Amino acid sequence: MAMEAEKTKKEQKQPSEKKQEVVIAIKGLKKSFGEKHVLKNINLEVHRGENVVILGRSGTGKSVTIQCIVGMLKPDGGSVKVFGDEVADMSEKELKALRIKIGFLFQSGALYDSMTVRENLEFPLTRVLKIKDRDEIDRRVEEALDSVGLLEAIDKMPSDLSGGMRKRAGLARTIIVEPQIILYDEPTTGLDPITSREISDLILSIQKKQKTSSIIITHDMECARIASDRVVIMDDGEYIAEGTFDELHKSKEKIVGSYFKDIS
Ligand SMILES: Nc1ncnc2c1ncn2[C@@H]1O[C@H](COP(=O)(O)OP(=O)(O)OP(=O)(O)O)[C@@H](O)[C@H]1O
Numbered sequence: 001m002a003m004e005a006e007k008t009k010k011e012q013k014q015p016s017e018k019k020q021e022v023v024i025a026i027k028g029l030k031k032s033f034g035e036k037h038v039l040k041n042i043n044l045e046v047h048r049g050e051n052v053v054i055l056g057r058s059g060t061g062k063s064v065t066i067q068c069i070v071g072m073l074k075p076d077g078g079s080v081k082v083f084g085d086e087v088a089d090m091s092e093k094e095l096k097a098l099r100i101k102i103g104f105l106f107q108s109g110a111l112y113d114s115m116t117v118r119e120n121l122e123f124p125l126t127r128v129l130k131i132k133d134r135d136e137i138d139r140r141v142e143e144a145l146d147s148v149g150l151l152e153a154i155d156k157m158p159s160d161l162s163g164g165m166r167k168r169a170g171l172a173r174t175i176i177v178e179p180q181i182i183l184y185d186e187p188t189t190g191l192d193p194i195t196s197r198e199i200s201d202l203i204l205s206i207q208k209k210q211k212t213s214s215i216i217i218t219h220d221m222e223c224a225r226i227a228s229d230r231v232v233i234m235d236d237g238e239y240i241a242e243g244t245f246d247e248l249h250k251s252k253e254k255i256v257g258s259y260f261k262d263i264s
Pocket of ligand 1: 059
């Protein structure tokens with residue numbers, strides 16, 4: 001009977017343990033540029049299937065953190081592990097393989113202006129994944145565009161798209177390689193409030209559909225509210241607060257409160 005009870009306890013524990021699987025683990029991360037100590041002591045864990053939003057004033061080192069995660073910058077101290085492996089110790093080949101598992105969405109959407117939307121989406125399939133099968137390429141391009149609601153723009157040039165559509169196309173190009181992690185650098189910057197909301201909703205739907213883990217750098221509190229499971233606030237090279245959007249919203253800390261002052 002006691003064993004039975006023990007077994008039940010173990011079985012009940014398993015799902016939460018699975019949810020806690022860490023895909024990005026940052027410990028004591030430090031990065032300086034000359035005398036400028038940008039990252040002083042960053043500690044962050046991102047779990048599988050979790051969306052973490054990083055808030056912070058301009059120039060506090062949010063983008064530098066992301067660049068350390070993908071090995072574009074080498075930390076001066078501390079540890080950055082992705083899927084359990086230390087990024088700073090990876091060879092160029094290992095970094096290349098890692099970057100296939102990590103998708104980016106940069107502010108600009110980063111589309112090639114001289115290519116149609118279709119060609120922009122084909123690019124990572126043929127160049128990165130080396131897929132040659134025409135039917136598979138067409139199917140994946142159409143599926144990715146469909147999931148961001150942009151199928152009708154497949155043969156358009158980026159210059160014919162609105163800012164929101166360009167962002168959607170950029171997002172389709174990010175998800176087409178089915179990354180396990182997506183890093184969003186200010187995904188709604190420059191968009192009007194309604195379009196921003198649509199992009200935030202899309203970020204959430206991609207997380208649910210593709211079970212991705214994400215870090216979302218944003219100044220857009222509505223995006224943070226919609227898309228985050230957890231929010232961290234960065235100030236002076238460290239994370240000074242962490243919690244769900246609602247938990248931080250209720251915080252009595254002055255710096256935390258300053259981010260939420262316009263939120264009802
Ligand atoms: N490669 C680099 N060489 C020198 N200084 C750099 C480099 N990359 C970033 N910095 C400096 O590090 C600081 C943090 O930059 P970062 O782009 O991470 O800020 P951020 O928090 O993402 O800001 P924003 O919200 O404006 O994008 C800035 O002062 C920047 O000038």
